[in-house]
Amino acid sequence: MSRFNLRHLGLAAIALLAAGTFSNAQIERLTLEQMVAKTDNSVLGKITAKKVIRIDHEVDGPELYYTHLTVKGRSLVTGEEHTAIVTFPGGFMDDEHGVWNSEAPSSEDTKLGNQVVVFFKHCENMGGDLEADALYASHGGLFRTARGKNGLVVLGRGDGYAIAHNTLVESLDESITQIHDALKNEQNK
Numbered sequence: 001m002s003r004f005n006l007r008h009l010g011l012a013a014i015a016l017l018a019a020g021t022f023s024n025a026q027i028e029r030l031t032l033e034q035m036v037a038k039t040d041n042s043v044l045g046k047i048t049a050k051k052v053i054r055i056d057h058e059v060d061g062p063e064l065y066y067t068h069l070t071v072k073g074r075s076l077v078t079g080e081e082h083t084a085i086v087t088f089p090g091g092f093m094d095d096e097h098g099v100w101n102s103e104a105p106s107s108e109d110t111k112l113g114n115q116v117v118v119f120f121k122h123c124e125n126m127g128g129d130l131e132a133d134a135l136y137a138s139h140g141g142l143f144r145t146a147r148g149k150n151g152l153v154v155l156g157r158g159d160g161y162a163i164a165h166n167t168l169v170e171s172l173d174e175s176i177t178q179i180h181d182a183l184k185n186e187q188n189k
Contacts, residue, residue: 028137032172035162036077036179039119039136043084044145044154044169045073047114052091052098055128064128065099067091069110069135071118076176086120086141087132103138115145117154117172119162137162145169 036042049070056062068087075082090101109116119141123134135141143163144155154172156165163172 028140029160030137030140030162032162032175033179035119035136036176037183039121040133041082041084042076042117042119042176043071043073043082044076044117044173045071045084045115047110047112047116048072050110050112052093054093054097055130057128060128063099065089065091065093066126066130066132067104067110068132069118071116076117076173077180084118084120084133086118086135087126087130088135088138089126101138105135105139105142109139109142109144115152117143117145
């Protein structure tokens, strides 16, 4: 076989491997109904604390970094005051210690003082034996808010996200409560 053909064969093999690797990666598209059904709670509140931790684990490996966000506000499911500590993979302790995760919310989204809506689900082991309330769908589970002329608005993220369009908090709150109640009634049948 000529050198030219071997090179092309090698490039073709690499391309097939890459295609196989990337074909398994998918981003979960969620409607609001699906998000509420898959999560334990959603909270509208202010980010009051942000802490990055490191876990060195004998099985899962060294240098596992996770970010904990404390969100103090109220549950959009129950209406009661609620402080949630939601966790997602990645984060930096300082300039040298940490890891970037492409699915993590941006540093702009997770600034202290931001008013946000978070969706989360309890996870027995996020990796490194960390049990936590995981931010569902990573960056897809955190939505920023902004003051509009009609009140507080949750900023939509576009098609495929649980909140696709900018939505008044009151409307979102009502929708989540209705969805949660319908799911509960369905389970009780």
